Amino acid sequence: MDIVSYCPLRVAARPFVTAERRHALLVVCKATYLLTPGASVLHESQEDVNEEDNFWDDDPRRSVYSPGDLVPHKRGADVVLVGHAFAPNDVPVRSILTRLCVGEIDKAIEVFGDRHVTPMGELREGPRVTRVRLRYERAAGGPGTTNPVGMRLDQTDTFGAIKLPNVQPPGRHVTGPADLMEPIGYGPIAATWPAREARLGPFAGRFSLAHWHEAPLPEGLDPLFFNVAPPDQEIPEIRPDERIVLEGLHPEHARLVTNLPGLRPEVVMERASGRREAIALTADTLWFDTTRGICTLVWRGRAALVHPAEAGRVVVTMVGPGWASARAALVSPDLHAIAIAPDDPDGSVTTVGYAPSGPHPIMPFMTSTASAPPPRESGVFPMAPDFDEEVTFVGLDGPGADPLPFARPKTQAPPPAPGAPALLPFAPPPPPPPMPFQARDLPFLSPLAPPPVPPSPHPHGGGLRSAHEVGLPLPPTPPEPARVRPPSRHDLPFVAPPQGGGLRSAHEVGVPLPPTAPAAPPPPVQTPTPPPIVPRLGIAPLGAPPPFAPPAPVTPPAPVAPPAPVPAPVALDDPETVDAPAMIGPLATAEMAARVAPPPLPPPPEPLPPDSPAAEAPKTPPAPALPLDDYPIERCAKITASIARRRDERAEILEAEELDLARYTDLERHWADAIRAESERGKTRLLKAFDAAYVARLEEERGPITPAEYARLVVAGERGHAERTLAELGLPRASMLRIEREMLARTSADPSLGERLRHAIEAERAD
Numbered sequence: 125m126d127i128v129s130y131c132p133l134r135v136a137a138r139p140f141v142t143a144e145r146r147h148a149l150l151v152v153c154k155a156t157y158l159l160t161p162g163a164s165v166l167h168e169s170q171e172d173v174n175e176e177d178n179f180w181d182d183d184p185r186r187s188v189y190s191p192g193d194l195v196p197h198k199r200g201a202d203v204v205l206v207g208h209a210f211a212p213n214d215v216p217v218r219s220i221l222t223r224l225c226v227g228e229i230d231k232a233i234e235v236f237g238d239r240h241v242t243p244m245g246e247l248r249e250g251p252r253v254t255r256v257r258l259r260y261e262r263a264a265g266g267p268g269t270t271n272p273v274g275m276r277l278d279q280t281d282t283f284g285a286i287k288l289p290n291v292q293p294p295g296r297h298v299t300g301p302a303d304l305m306e307p308i309g310y311g312p313i314a315a316t317w318p319a320r321e322a323r324l325g326p327f328a329g330r331f332s333l334a335h336w337h338e339a340p341l342p343e344g345l346d347p348l349f350f351n352v353a354p355p356d357q358e359i360p361e362i363r364p365d366e367r368i369v370l371e372g373l374h375p376e377h378a379r380l381v382t383n384l385p386g387l388r389p390e391v392v393m394e395r396a397s398g399r400r401e402a403i404a405l406t407a408d409t410l411w412f413d414t415t416r417g418i419c420t421l422v423w424r425g426r427a428a429l430v431h432p433a434e435a436g437r438v439v440v441t442m443v444g445p446g447w448a449s450a451r452a453a454l455v456s457p458d459l460h461a462i463a464i465a466p467d468d469p470d471g472s473v474t475t476v477g478y479a480p481s482g483p484h485p486i487m488p489f490m491t492s493t494a495s496a497p498p499p500r501e502s503g504v505f506p507m508a509p510d511f512d513e514e515v516t517f518v519g520l521d522g523p524g525a526d527p528l529p530f531a532r533p534k535t536q537a538p539p540p541a542p543g544a545p546a547l548l549p550f551a552p553p554p555p556p557p558p559m560p561f562q563a564r565d566l567p568f569l570s571p572l573a574p575p576p577v578p579p580s581p582h583p584h585g586g587g588l589r590s591a592h593e594v595g596l597p598l599p600p601t602p603p604e605p606a607r608v609r610p611p612s613r614h615d616l617p618f619v620a621p622p623q624g625g626g627l628r629s630a631h632e633v634g635v636p637l638p639p640t641a642p643a644a645p646p647p648p649v650q651t652p653t654p655p656p657i658v659p660r661l662g663i664a665p666l667g668a669p670p671p672f673a674p675p676a677p678v679t680p681p682a683p684v685a686p687p688a689p690v691p692a693p694v695a696l697d698d699p700e701t702v703d704a705p706a707m708i709g710p711l712a713t714a715e716m717a718a719r720v721a722p723p724p725l726p727p728p729p730e731p732l733p734p735d736s737p738a739a740e741a742p743k744t745p746p747a748p749a750l751p752l753d754d755y756p757i758e759r760c761a762k763i764t765a766s767i768a769r770r771r772d773e774r775a776e777i778l779e780a781e782e783l784d785l786a787r788y789t790d791l792e793r794h795w796a797d798a799i800r801a802e803s804e805r806g807k808t809r810l811l812k813a814f815d816a817a818y819v820a821r822l823e824e825e826r827g828p829i830t831p832a833e834y835a836r837l838v839v840a841g842e843r844g845h846a847e848r849t850l851a852e853l854g855l856p857r858a859s860m861l862r863i864e865r866e867m868l869a870r871t872s873a874d875p876s877l878g879e880r881l882r883h884a885i886e887a888e889r890a891d
Contacts, residue, residue, distance in 0.1 A: 128437050130441045151426065233294065233308055263307045295310055503816070
């Protein structure tokens with residue numbers, strides 16, 4: 125399969141065999157965005173698709189910098205982040221509070237400068253910092269832990285001091301090694317680390333991520349193994365216009381709020397049989413590099429194949445704001461004649477497609493005189509001055525290459541003599557002068573109108589015009605002595621003949637070569653028929669018609685009783701020698717005209733089953749229905765707020781609400797799914813109800829949130845210490861977004877409240 129991309133996204137494909145032993149094609153599209161406030165935009169430099177995991181410093185013993193993109197599937201979506209944490213306004217600080225919010229994810233990490241504990245048990249801190257690397261090497265861990273590359277808390281340096289991790293959970297008061305902390309980070313997890321290796325189950329130690337496509341996928345392999353994000357950074361999906369909040373994670377903005385631009389790719393597979401199938405894509409990996417201020421979004425899809433080397437192409441377009449689908453403007457080549465060459469085991473057949481914007485040639489490679497090409501679909505394509513020049517094809521040298529997938533021949537075809545009258549088709553052609561090669565001079569294509577025929581300088585000679593001049597076989601001329609030589613590589617079209625006469629190639633005149641006879645002096649002598657020509661394997665030229673029937677036998681001048689009728693040779697002017705042009709597939713030969721038809725097309729493949737049987741949860745007895753009438757969304761929101769504010773009292777809170785942990789988890793998941801489903805339809809009723817009840821319970825337990833307190837929260841978020849301010853106000857750290865949304869709803873209903881909040885925020889900023 126070839127890949128034809130009509131957009132700036134990076135695209136890659138890989139054939140593989142599913143667990144059900146079916147051939148499939150994995151297609152991956154990757155977009156790179158520049159993180160900017162409000163709405164992010166496509167980056168001018170798009171990141172390539174990663175074929176495998178990329179490690180820091182190119183050392184597999186370190187943590188992963190960017191994960192491999194060519195994996196068969198994932199469960200849900202991953203959100204991972206690498207780079208640096210940045211102090212607000214580039215002012216040196218003791219610690220930096222970072223926060224990542226994407227979809228359901230609201231995660232915070234506190235980052236410190238270098239610290240160590242002396243042999244006397246004293247905590248010593250290094251200089252204040254403006255940026256710190258976010259790497260698992262700077263978090264807690266070590267061999268035998270879930271973070272094998274982390275810092276061990278029992279390892280001392282030359283002076284007996286113990287280094288403390290730079291990356292730790294927020295709000296944790298650490299005074300020494302005795303204050304244990306769990307490993308934490310935003311980055312991708314390597315496939316060999318315990319957390320991911322445990323997902324292999326019985327395949328641990330036998331399944332290699334780097335070579336997963338070289339053998340059928342193991343039956344029962346959990347697709348969760350291919351997820352690279354920490355468990356608290358996995359979400360069901362990533363929307364094309366996903367909202368992103370980064371705090372302390374951008375070099376220029378202490379709090380960056382942005383949205384993805386809403387772009388998404390569309391992929392269509394065009395098979396050799398002419399069938400077109402849309403490939404469904406899922407956005408399942410969002411990767412941030414805070415040092416460079418970019419993020420990448422990866423879409424994944426797959427389609428069934430008849431065999432790994434199936435011919436065809438994969439066409440990629442993009443839709444979204446500022447883009448329009450280009451599918452209506454694509455010109456699909458005739459794929460029926462595509463075959464796989466014996467020396468091309470991968471089946472990488474070069475095909476050509478383009479979107480016409482003017483009087484370009486149409487099939488079969490001739491300029492149409494009857495109708496104009498179809499109009500191009502309207503739409504602005506950014507970053508491309510001309511659509512035709514920016515389309516990328518596999519196998520073409522560049523935008524200026526010919527619209528046919530072969531090079532220009534060394535010897536060029538002759539032009540007709542200017543002002544020459546056309547003669548009958550039985551007149552022999554003159555020795556033509558050289559002219560530039562034109563796609564319309566292909567002998568295996570039928571032109572819309574025959575070109576002018578130059579006069580012949582040999583009035584007494586007989587000959588035959590080429591098949592593309594007359595379009596059909598012609599009766600032979602009276603027999604004359606002729607010199608016959610076996611077919612060779614010189615019997616090819618498109619070039620000027622030298623002086624002399626001889627046989628043209630079979631595919632030049634459009635008929636198979638008949639058996640020939642030598643010169644017949646009186647009395648005629650019969651010559652035995654030469655052995656037949658055995659066709660060689662190869663690829664028939666695109667659009668080649670079936671060969672014509674050989675000409676009828678011709679009676680010799682003198683009456684002779686031959687044992688069998690022998691066709692007379694076709695007399696031409698003089699022997700000619702021609703050079704071979706560049707052709708599609710193997711080198712063209714005279715025998716190729718004997719091919720009757722391309723090989724039969726294979727049957728279409730069966731559709732692929734769902735992603736993986738392991739992706740489905742094991743069948744269990746149906747759980748009892750949830751008591752939704754007793755626990756509506758408002759009540760669940762209040763329970764969630766109480767637990768978030770008083771985590772140590774979760775058991776008592778659930779007991780007071782007559783719930784156990786399992787039933788509460790089911791209720792919480794149910795309402796979260798309902799909110800997500802409603803949001804996909806553009807509705808926010810359930811989300812607003814949840815936020816209102818959540819904030820109301822917080823105010824019941826700690827008192828109303830005043831305009832001054834809300835102003836403190838807003839300014840703290842701008843300055844990078846919202847976590848600390850939330851703790852000082854007795855509010856849970858996960859409540860920031862809900863409070864912001866609820867206050868916005870309240871100001872919409874009460875404009876005077878909005879005015880008070882605005883004055884309070886201005887006063888807080890002035891302090």
